[in-house]
Amino acid sequence: MRSRKGRIEFEDDEGVLRQYRPHPNGGGLVEVSARVHPSAFLGEAAYVDPRADVRADARIEAGGWVDTGAVVEEDVVVGTNAHVGSRAVIGRGARIGPRARVGAQARVEAGGQVAADEVVPERAVRAAEPQPARAGWSGANRRDVAA
Template sequence: MRRKKNYIEFDDDNGVTRRYYRHPNGGGLVEASATVDPEAYVSPNAYIDPGARVHARAVIGAGAWIDRDAQIGPGARIGDRAHVGASAIVSPRAVIGKRATIGAQARIGERVEVIADDVVPEGFTIEVQDGDNPARSVRQRVGADASRAA
């Protein structure tokens, strides 16, 4: 009797075969070199790519894609079908809306909320500026005329 494999293999853009395992909390696919805390939740059909880090209590939505070397902070929430680009940083308790795209090397500050379907450009930074009210989340459309900090 053949034993069932507990992983799935994909070839990356450079033709390198990458092995993805099911995360025990949610069943999403995590590449072998990625680090995902056991307290994080990775929804089915979500992908965590090589070198990415997902910290405790983070929630990765269904169909979301966490790209190579991205970091997801403790308690952050990534919406369904959202994409966090390569080497991007999503800080603790930030919320990324459904289908939102965070560009490569972008930085989303603590408690910032990126609304559904929004696009944060590559290298862009969004920080909460209101230090008197740390619980306040920022909802800002990011577009061509937006500043580098909300």
């Protein structure tokens, strides 16, 4: 690991030298080809790898890792020491618990939850839990209800 003009360099598993810069909101490290919204928070020792995309108001806690090409949508929380696998997609408002692992190319749908220490396998889809119906509401006016 070397430091150069505000950037830190690491050699990846394939021997390619990668440059990371600290994110202004929290100080976590962002590889130069990754995109992280200015309102996102990256905790200490959090990493966002090449071509990953972390969107507005997302929060990657200390030690969290967003792998190559992954997408973390708005208002997501990735817990302490959790890992979002390569090309995984974490939907808006989802919660990934501490030490959880989301496999490569997996998807956690908007509002979905992954518990602490849980593993979502590669290419799996984690659906959001249905919200309880409001009192007095039958759902008859919903567009997705068959006539």
